[in-house]
Amino acid sequence: MIEISLLPVDEEVKAKSAQKGLGFAVPRFIPRGFGVAVVILLAMYFLSHMRASSLSSTLRDKEHTLSDYRKDALKAQTIEAKLPTLRERANVFQTRLEKQKLWSRMLQEIILCCPDEVRISEIKLVPLRTGTTAREAKELVISGFYESGGNLEMVFKERLQKAKTMATHYQIFIPMTTQPQADRTNFWIHCREQ
Numbered sequence: 001m002i003e004i005s006l007l008p009v010d011e012e013v014k015a016k017s018a019q020k021g022l023g024f025a026v027p028r029f030i031p032r033g034f035g036v037a038v039v040i041l042l043a044m045y046f047l048s049h050m051r052a053s054s055l056s057s058t059l060r061d062k063e064h065t066l067s068d069y070r071k072d073a074l075k076a077q078t079i080e081a082k083l084p085t086l087r088e089r090a091n092v093f094q095t096r097l098e099k100q101k102l103w104s105r106m107l108q109e110i111i112l113c114c115p116d117e118v119r120i121s122e123i124k125l126v127p128l129r130t131g132t133t134a135r136e137a138k139e140l141v142i143s144g145f146y147e148s149g150g151n152l153e154m155v156f157k158e159r160l161q162k163a164k165t166m167a168t169h170y171q172i173f174i175p176m177t178t179q180p181q182a183d184r185t186n187f188w189i190h191c192r193e194q
Contacts, residue, residue: 105165110142113159113166115152120144128192140170140191145184153178153187160191169193 107123114120121144128137142160146152157173160166170191179186 101169102165106169109163109165110160113156113163114144115146115155115159117148118144118146118152118156137193139193142189142191143187145186147184153185153189156187157189160189166191 110120110123120142122142124141124143126139126141128139142156161173170193172192174190174192177188177190
């Protein structure tokens with residue numbers, strides 16, 4: 001079969017070019033819809049990329065914080081491992097502190113033990129000459145006087161022996177030396193460490 005075209009030459013070229021494609025005409029909304037879809041996909045890509053970079057920076061911050069927590073945990077473990085030793089040292093320190101002579105307390109106890117009629121004239125620490133010892137012992141000598149009669153130095157000595165701080169540091173209270181005079185009696189109390 002032979003095809004004969006009765007169309008003018010210009011129209012015949014247009015008809016042939018229209019048949020060369022898919023054989024049908026593409027509606028105008030398809031390329032526009034495709035363009036809108038591409039724009040939407042690009043926008044979603046950029047939003048997801050921004051969100052991913054934000055999450056990765058947050059993740060880095062969290063990893064850094066976790067690293068700090070791990071360092072703190074290691075420090076805590078080392079301190080916890082040393083804790084028994086530190087407790088022992090604290091107990092030794094506490095024991096030494098309790099045994100340490102606090103002169104403010106001792107002087108306060110001496111004053112509280114002193115009878116009202118007694119006047120203290122001197123409190124001194126004298127080294128004892130007791131052979132060769134690593135630590136030289138010292139003797140606390142309390143001297144004073146009283147005007148009225150009676151053995152007030154004995155009352156003073158008994159109160160000192162009962163005082164807690166004095167009894168902790170001094171166990172031996174040597175009998176007092178007294179020196180009676182016309183208007184008063186001088187005395188000396190010697191307190192020695194054991």
